[in-house]
Amino acid sequence: MDTTWMDIAAARGALACGLLVAGVVVVALLIGAFVLGARIRRREPRPPRPEEQPRLPAEGPVHEVREHREPAEVPKSDQRVTPHDLPAHGNIPSRTSPSQERPRWSEGGSGSFGSGGT
Template identity: 45%
Template sequence: MIAAFVGGLFIAGGLVWAVQFGMRVRDRELPRPTADEQPHLPDTGAVHEIREIREPDEVPHATGRERLLPHELHHAGSKRSEDQHRKRWLPGKSGSFGGGGIGHA
């Protein structure tokens, strides 16, 4: 019984020490930014989402060498598609697996 009480006092003392240590560390940190220092919207307003159709950008072939170097690769794995017309879903022609539809008629 005494060992459990001493163990509880030890744990409580450790928690009190940890809180005091955290308060000292926080007092040494830089102050929080004021409202004027917070980020704000640009004068032109919010940035809006751009929707476009993307397609895979193929890796170029190494001509006359064994391999391509990193600076010879493209910066993204996809590129803007020439055809920006979005293909629409046609009823009865496609759907998800197990969607409950009758499928092709």
């Protein structure tokens, strides 16, 4: 009696059983990930309701202000001046310039180094 076909069938059955077990493990991991994600989501704060959303100010939208500013002058000294020696510890605010014209480059040049201008 030849039992070769039984050996082949047994090997294929073990392979099928292994694939079935691997599939069950993958499905179990996916279900576990879904449950873990649902738990984490339950701990997060709820999204804001429409009445809790930010609103525009009564005077309308806030726009950008463009103005030319002048820096504060560094005090003259014979010694080296460090930031902590400056008034307000180096955080001197700038002030609005009397002239609000934007500085322009000279005519005929782009203002960049090596632009090929005259």
